[in-house]
Amino acid sequence: QAVVDFERLGEHAAAFQGHDVGFCCLGTTRAKAGADGFVRVDRDYVAQAAELARAGGCKHFVLQSSRGANRHSRFLYLRVKGEVENLVQAVGFDRCTILRPAVLLCKRQESRPMEWVAQQFLGVVARVFPTAYSIPVETVARAMVACVVQPGKGKVEVLENGAIHELGKA
16 A cells, blocks of 8 residues: 555656556545535546556556536536546546446545435435445445456446446446
8 A cells, every 4th residue: 555645646656556457436525625625636636646547557447436427517526527537538548447326325434414314314215226326335346346357348438326236246
């Protein structure tokens, strides 16, 4: 494991050398980092890490994005996720897999009261409609690994929430 300073990511290029596959789940919230900080982390840091990984020999990049990602969205979160998807694809990996999960079900160390309420509600909904509105982070992680060991379906593959659920069961 290498600890890097994302404000000086270029100085850590060696940490990105010699890896066949890159996994990226980097992200923050607007509430935690402000609008500019959110864009810097969720778009700029991710795009720069992808570029360093490609320069270091990475062939397959796996990006966790978000359901509804769209570079033309009026909503900052969805717009930034769409922008970073396009930036990562433009890097030119041999293979790029983008996962667009719905609401992630997980336990967090920091307190996010509204997210906690949403997770409680969606946890109940998930019992009836397991792939509709949410997904456990463990399922996303299993799907990320599974997409690497299974043959791809093209240079760029975008997996929506239902497909992530299926792949996460593999």
